[in-house]
Amino acid sequence: MPDSPALTAHAVSKRFGGLVAVNDISFALAENEVLGLIGPNGSGKTTMMNLISGALRPSAGEIRLYGEDIAGIGASRIARKGVARTFQLVRMLPGLTVLENVTAGGVFGHARRWGQELNDYAHALLQRVGLPNAGDVAMTALTYIDQKRVELARALAGDPKVLLLDEWLAGLNPTELKTGIALIEQLRAEGRTIIIVEHVMHAIRSLCDRCIVMSSGAKIAEGTPRDVLADAEVIRAYLGTADA
Amino acid sequence: MTSEAQAAAPVPVTKSTGHRLGITGREWRNLAIAAVLFALAAVVPLVGSGYVQSIAISIAIYTALATSWMLFSGPTNYISLATAAFFGSGMYIVAGGLDLAPYPVLVLLAGVAGALFAAVVGLATLRISGVYFVIFSLGLAELVRQIITWLQHVLGTMSGLYVYVDRSEEMFFWQLLALTAVVYLVGWWIGRSRLGFALRIIGNDELVAVHCGINTARAKVILFVISSTFAAIAGALVAPRWSYVEPTIAFSPFLSFQVVIMALLGGVHRLWGPLLGVIPFTLLWELISANFPAQTTLLLGAAFLLIVYFIPNGVVGLIEDALRQRGEWLKSLRLLLVRRSRDA
Numbered sequence: 001m002p003d004s005p006a007l008t009a010h011a012v013s014k015r016f017g018g019l020v021a022v023n024d025i026s027f028a029l030a031e032n033e034v035l036g037l038i039g040p041n042g043s044g045k046t047t048m049m050n051l052i053s054g055a056l057r058p059s060a061g062e063i064r065l066y067g068e069d070i071a072g073i074g075a076s077r078i079a080r081k082g083v084a085r086t087f088q089l090v091r092m093l094p095g096l097t098v099l100e101n102v103t104a105g106g107v108f109g110h111a112r113r114w115g116q117e118l119n120d121y122a123h124a125l126l127q128r129v130g131l132p133n134a135g136d137v138a139m140t141a142l143t144y145i146d147q148k149r150v151e152l153a154r155a156l157a158g159d160p161k162v163l164l165l166d167e168w169l170a171g172l173n174p175t176e177l178k179t180g181i182a183l184i185e186q187l188r189a190e191g192r193t194i195i196i197v198e199h200v201m202h203a204i205r206s207l208c209d210r211c212i213v214m215s216s217g218a219k220i221a222e223g224t225p226r227d228v229l230a231d232a233e234v235i236r237a238y239l240g241t242a243d244a
Numbered sequence: 245m246t247s248e249a250q251a252a253a254p255v256p257v258t259k260s261t262g263h264r265l266g267i268t269g270r271e272w273r274n275l276a277i278a279a280v281l282f283a284l285a286a287v288v289p290l291v292g293s294g295y296v297q298s299i300a301i302s303i304a305i306y307t308a309l310a311t312s313w314m315l316f317s318g319p320t321n322y323i324s325l326a327t328a329a330f331f332g333s334g335m336y337i338v339a340g341g342l343d344l345a346p347y348p349v350l351v352l353l354a355g356v357a358g359a360l361f362a363a364v365v366g367l368a369t370l371r372i373s374g375v376y377f378v379i380f381s382l383g384l385a386e387l388v389r390q391i392i393t394w395l396q397h398v399l400g401t402m403s404g405l406y407v408y409v410d411r412s413e414e415m416f417f418w419q420l421l422a423l424t425a426v427v428y429l430v431g432w433w434i435g436r437s438r439l440g441f442a443l444r445i446i447g448n449d450e451l452v453a454v455h456c457g458i459n460t461a462r463a464k465v466i467l468f469v470i471s472s473t474f475a476a477i478a479g480a481l482v483a484p485r486w487s488y489v490e491p492t493i494a495f496s497p498f499l500s501f502q503v504v505i506m507a508l509l510g511g512v513h514r515l516w517g518p519l520l521g522v523i524p525f526t527l528l529w530e531l532i533s534a535n536f537p538a539q540t541t542l543l544l545g546a547a548f549l550l551i552v553y554f555i556p557n558g559v560v561g562l563i564e565d566a567l568r569q570r571g572e573w574l575k576s577l578r579l580l581l582v583r584r585s586r587d588a
Binding site for chain 1 (some may be wrong): 348438442443444447448449451452453454455456457458459460
């Protein structure tokens, strides 16, 4: 399957003082692949996302985007090279309108637009994430779930090659989950490479080509969702004992 | 919440919502209004008494300073107390250079020096944020003051310098008014530029800003440089009017605080906000210093507390709230009338 690796991590570690949040993680991600990053809370998934997006600088190791080392070059440069993300806890721009929250992602990033073209593009993205008429609304007037939609639209505004979704599907009801999954499917069909951190196993099963399971910062399993979810060590990491 | 048809292909939307390319009719209108107001302001020293002239000059100084302060601190929420550092530097360049170069050249030089000084300071400090930046900016003015004091001591000059440039009061006012006009034009240009948008994003959430691809350090330094350059030029324009310059006056932390208070009183999210703080504050200040000359600082502090407590969004916030309430009131009135006519 792997044509040319879009994103590779090689022996990436992140230490916070004595705590090793990410420990010697390596993987390669083919273009247009959807990778699931799963594991119990506190296993280092979000830290790994932060290392890729540039929010954090790795303590050791290499992260390459289409062969170019991006580890530690800073989030703004990484964003301009075509990596966009959503945050586990939504980060909105409360002083801006919903439309501006979306356009923010499309001015300085990977693909750049401005003026009417940008506004049209942002409107289309809002429509796409299910908020067709929200453009002029204040950001704080939206529900948490709708804010998550806006955040995805912002990530898409720069037309990223690699998209990092940190628990973007969490909190959706079954109907919304279905449309959410369909939307991610569609983003992949456009040729994007996607990493999702998710606890919704149904989504992992239907979306991911491959999964990496993390526990205490280390990779404990890698493979198709079906294989890793059946793995004894993975079950132990998630559930501890056999009876649950 | 709409959950149907989200996964459908994006539909191009042609609805237009205020574009930023080209100057819109509304912007032309605002520019015209601004031009008329400036023309009216320019007439003030010709018709007013000496007292009115001196108040007009104060207002012009503080409008230029508070508005240029707000260009940087408004969108980013980085409260800078370094105004005096740049203002004083501008003054000293004029005061110290009058024997060497003509006055207009010194004013330009003050701008260039202010820009370079701000670039160095900005690059070194704009990575720190919040209260650390506030304290640093306050310390900066103090540091420059001490250096100048020390230099004067070493060079064996007096504690201050005399500045003689032949200018009428009207001329001082017009110079400052012209500077204010430039501040407004630059502010207007920034507000509609990518740079201005970047700063608003930075002020809302710096982590989001970097993930949007914004080089936050560069954007902040550029704005800090622009803002500080204006403060330095203001100092250079004011120096001859004060005719005697010494470090405690030129680098007074009081000035930095006053500028912040005025800008906050007016409102820092509109270009014309600081002006609405400067005018009442200057008049209030006249009143206080005329009637309670011994308690000026105390009353200033009290005024600051009241402003922050009662009008956190400034005069602009009050005006906009009032307009919004009026709009809602009109809307409900209209609804009521429609319902009446339907019932009838």
